[in-house]
Amino acid sequence: MGSLRNLPPVDEILLDERVNHLLGIYNREFVTGKIRQAIEQIRNEIKNRDQELSRVELSSIIHDRLELLINHAGTGTLRKVINGTGVVLHTNLGRSPLSKTALQYLTETATGYCNLEFDLVSGERGSRYQHVEELLVELTGAEAALVVNNNAAAVLLGLNTMAKSREVIVSRGQLVEIGGAFRIPEVMKQSGAILKEVGTTNKTYLSDFADAVNSNTALLFSAHPSNYRIVGFTEEVKLSELVQLGRECGLPVMEDLGSGVFYELEPWGLNAEPLVKCSVSSGADIITFSGDKLLGGPQAGIIVGKRNFIAAMKKNQLTRALRVDKLTIAALEGTLLEYLKSTPAQAIPVLQMLTTSVEVLRQRAEKIAGLIKTMIDPPEAIKVEVTPVDDMVGGGTYPVHTLNGYAIKLSFTGMALEDISRKLRLMNPAVLTRKQDNQILISVRTLLSGDDILLVKQIARVLQKESISVPK
Numbered sequence: 001m002g003s004l005r006n007l008p009p010v011d012e013i014l015l016d017e018r019v020n021h022l023l024g025i026y027n028r029e030f031v032t033g034k035i036r037q038a039i040e041q042i043r044n045e046i047k048n049r050d051q052e053l054s055r056v057e058l059s060s061i062i063h064d065r066l067e068l069l070i071n072h073a074g075t076g077t078l079r080k081v082i083n084g085t086g087v088v089l090h091t092n093l094g095r096s097p098l099s100k101t102a103l104q105y106l107t108e109t110a111t112g113y114c115n116l117e118f119d120l121v122s123g124e125r126g127s128r129y130q131h132v133e134e135l136l137v138e139l140t141g142a143e144a145a146l147v148v149n150n151n152a153a154a155v156l157l158g159l160n161t162m163a164k165s166r167e168v169i170v171s172r173g174q175l176v177e178i179g180g181a182f183r184i185p186e187v188m189k190q191s192g193a194i195l196k197e198v199g200t201t202n203k204t205y206l207s208d209f210a211d212a213v214n215s216n217t218a219l220l221f222s223a224h225p226s227n228y229r230i231v232g233f234t235e236e237v238k239l240s241e242l243v244q245l246g247r248e249c250g251l252p253v254m255e256d257l258g259s260g261v262f263y264e265l266e267p268w269g270l271n272a273e274p275l276v277k278c279s280v281s282s283g284a285d286i287i288t289f290s291g292d293k294l295l296g297g298p299q300a301g302i303i304v305g306k307r308n309f310i311a312a313m314k315k316n317q318l319t320r321a322l323r324v325d326k327l328t329i330a331a332l333e334g335t336l337l338e339y340l341k342s343t344p345a346q347a348i349p350v351l352q353m354l355t356t357s358v359e360v361l362r363q364r365a366e367k368i369a370g371l372i373k374t375m376i377d378p379p380e381a382i383k384v385e386v387t388p389v390d391d392m393v394g395g396g397t398y399p400v401h402t403l404n405g406y407a408i409k410l411s412f413t414g415m416a417l418e419d420i421s422r423k424l425r426l427m428n429p430a431v432l433t434r435k436q437d438n439q440i441l442i443s444v445r446t447l448l449s450g451d452d453i454l455l456v457k458q459i460a461r462v463l464q465k466e467s468i469s470v471p472k
């Protein structure tokens, strides 16, 4: 108990010259708060200890803790992650990494002024929505386009604009839930539209839709079953059939496409996701999709379709609440411009990862494994191999499709696997791996250029038992 008496007060620590350099970087309020926190933590840790610590010893312990706390808080919590999971559109890891052009547009726009809502030709006020609209029209063949915060917002806005207080007909096989929080029935409720379910889980016919149409029907709705598949005896209504019915009854058709592909992925065996262009040419009136799934851009909800409906959405007060900022517009414009070029699959990281050949992946895995081996001392402590793995597209797309990939396989003797993968996670940049049986797998497909050497260094650091300091 004696030690508590020797704890230095906040003022004394604050006046200590070891704190001077911190005060040169951070403001006094922040540093004082962290000193209090450090003293409090140390107080709790020593209160049941018998051994008495002197004032000098306690000061030193508190200063160490203070450094840790400030380093932690002063750098924020968002950090780079080396994705070794083999899941390309990892929702928890921020979905799609941006292309170089997107980054360039983003930096330029972020660090200066831009013509976000200014028409440079007329010299008058312009609209933030004009910027990517022309590109989206060009790339999809639609009449008009609008971009909002994310696809959930796009669906909400579409339903609210086109079907408030009126009925929307949806197949029971398409009442999707994505990412835990986006559920068609809930979004429908929030939008003020009335959900009219038809058909069954596995079979819905066009006649189910036709029978449900009444004077209060506003919209025929189709949702892409992004993250699941119904297999066996199934029947779903084709978009083109729905459009046909809509024309006959004078009702618009809206499709929640989910991912929204602009680039033909069929040559790489990925043919389950419909192209946006195809949905547009099927005649759907409104189509919505995400900017950060297979499109490979920033988080955004893209709405394309008929001019009159898009115009009504732009006027909807909700649009102001769901609007995108200049950074999203800049990154999206940079991304879309890549699709005008002849080689988008090389420029857009997501497409590049999906189209890399298995042989290239194997060679990359061999190379990294070789580098890791040269850094392990003693070499027997850990087995480094290369193994084929199944990678995933992720992001709620291609739920049953795996990609043939390659991984570096680390097996250990006398070391706890949990402990190693935790240490890798806690580094900066963090390394996220897969566990299989009693091994750590690092899939190379999802490593970005420049990650290879970083990864090797981080693994070497962990295996050399270099301690990583993490404040409690």
Ligand SMILES: *Cc1c(COP(=O)(O)O)cnc(C)c1O
Binding pocket: 150, 151, 152, 153, 176, 178, 179, 182, 223, 224, 225, 226, 227, 256, 257, 258, 259, 289, 290, 291, 300, 301, 395, 396
């Ligand atoms: C992913 C997805 C959404 C949600 O999109 P966000 O951009 O994450 O809001 C909605 N509907 C479908 C069908 C999806 O696949």
